[in-house]
Amino acid sequence: MYRIRFHGRGGQGMKTASRILGTALFLEGYEIQDAPRYGAERRGAPIFAYVRADKKTINERGIITRPDLIIVADDSLIPVPAAGVLAGIVEHTVLLINSDESEQTWQHRLNIRNKIITLPVETEDRAELRFIGATCTGAASRLLGIISLASLEQAIKDELAELGPQIIDKNIHKAKQAYEKVAPNENCVSQGSEITAGKYLPPDWIDLPFEAAHISAPNVWASATSMKVNTGVWRTLRPIIDYERCNKCWWVCSTFCPDSAITVDESGQPHIDYDHCKGCMICVAQCPPHAIETISEQEAAAQDKLKEEETTS
């Protein structure tokens, strides 16, 4: 059985990517199972999706513990423990990472010897972000070596049917590009061996002790705990206020912000709290003089870096 796991952020199309791969494998005559997994649905939160493919009926369910292929659409997730990108990694696991860093860098950083293939990020134009899923799926198809271009194309058409021919063509183009790019690594993903009942590691079950309610109730008694959570890291897009255009209306953006992440100072100037702005972009849509613009986080980070360099030199 092939076991494949996709990691990305809510809004990056990982569910769709897993479905395209699932459909492509189904078209190739495999029995498949694909599913997304997430908690509270929100943009930017780490999510994963998985695909299983086998020549016989699949009875296994749920999370994949020994993946053959891990696909990472957003390399900023790798250091996030909650994302569990490396969970269950075994010797033969191949990693496909959407990243500008090299294979060697990732091997060194993660201290692993697994085969790593990187796809350079193409986010100069933030509109391209929408095609990460297609890119990942195209590359994954070639790495698996069991999906023809025709099946990949058909799968994209099937899964994106509602989005119209233009978007479908663009996705097919992106998928094909990635399919060609990873050609040297064709068929590098292999099916892991199955565990047997004859030899297995027994679970370390324990008996839970009784604990009093002040410990064992699922309640946190404290105020303003949301301030402690840096929800700004969920953001994939950053709103930036152009103070030249801002007419200091004092209330529109700050009122519409669902996270109270915009405050207005005494002079009427709004400030965005980037530690807690989740990048929903409602302020961008609401600002009457269109004084808030959107840039991708990737681009914003590059700008920040540049600024930092300027100040140090």
Place this chain on the structure above:
Amino acid sequence: MTRQLLTGNGAAAWGARLAATDYIPAFPITPQTEIIEALANWIDYGEMDTRMVTMESEHSMITAAGAAAATGVRVFSATSSQGLLYAMEMLYTVAGWRAPFVLTNVSRGLAAPITLESDHNDIVAARDSGFLQLHCSTCQEVLDNTLIAFRLAEDKRVRLPVIVNLDGFYLSFTREPVELPEASAAKEYVGEYDPENIQFRASAPVSQAVAVLGGSPYSYFRYETHLAVQNGLTVFNEVADEFAEKFGRQYKTVEAYRMEDAELAFVMMGSFSTKAMEAVDKLRDSGWAIGLCRPRMLRPFPIKQFQEMLSHIKGIAVIDQNISMGMGGVLHTELMAAMYGQPDAPVISSFIGGLGGRDITMEEFFEMANTARNAVEQGQAPSPRLLYSENELREMRKLQSIAKVERDELGQSSGENSGGNTHE
């Protein structure tokens, strides 16, 4: 017939569509919402001739479903978890009306704390309501059992609502290949709803009166409902056989997997039971005589079928994805009741696993088989066990210390000196 990829939610929606449902009262709740979204879409595009009404709560939704069914139209609805519980008062009421319809429940753990993932405490809570219950383990079963459920509900020997249960995430959002029956064949199979004595016409309005009664007539009506639920076993077998003849897929009140010469058996319901099938295959490869016994029906409870299937079995591992506070696994309790006093009754070991969607690993299935075998050797079942590892408790301790540190840092102590960690 064509095979296509469908989620469990998609399969449930197709079931309602292929059964030519007339009326769908709806209220959204994760992970069920996709079902009503799919149906709403089809109605919007004119692919379904059905009236859908979005209600203001599940309580109203079930009331509307029962009321519509009582006018003689075919009704479908869907909910999950807190929604099912919010409707609980009306589950009993509409079953008392003897109003037949089909309700999909997408199982999800109950609050508090909150989870979105699967757990059977919601559906088990509806156990005594008078609804019949069919439990699915694949997306194909969701579709097929929805069609079967309409036949079961509307049969004059039953005339009660039926819940088709599927697990959140593990089925609801999981795509698998599903064979979609031809619309005409499905229509032919489900047939027309014959409401018999119900003669409601909008042009001749009548009111359905439900009297306030003393204990004696009350007992009569309640017991009649019990008998009707019990009839569900016979009726299910009939309509399932007819289904098999038409579509080639056979369903039983209790499903057996590799039970022929088994000495040990897993007993569990829901989608995780396909994992148990995988475990059975692997254990058999290593020389174990083991099988899986999976109740499709929880109500009526197929006592005879269990007794027949498990009479030659030496040891059983019951895995409950639910917990009755202060008692333990519900399926375990019911199976114990069914097997008590049987000659050569098996030794039954109880496990609670998969609460809130927690995974049950292959190694855990192997270990449960091992425990069941040891119990047979010792002639005594061990104490019930929660599937929970040392590592999980370590993770829990980490969460508790974060909570404690935050509390201390924010100067908002709960008033307890020991804080969040007993191991300090």
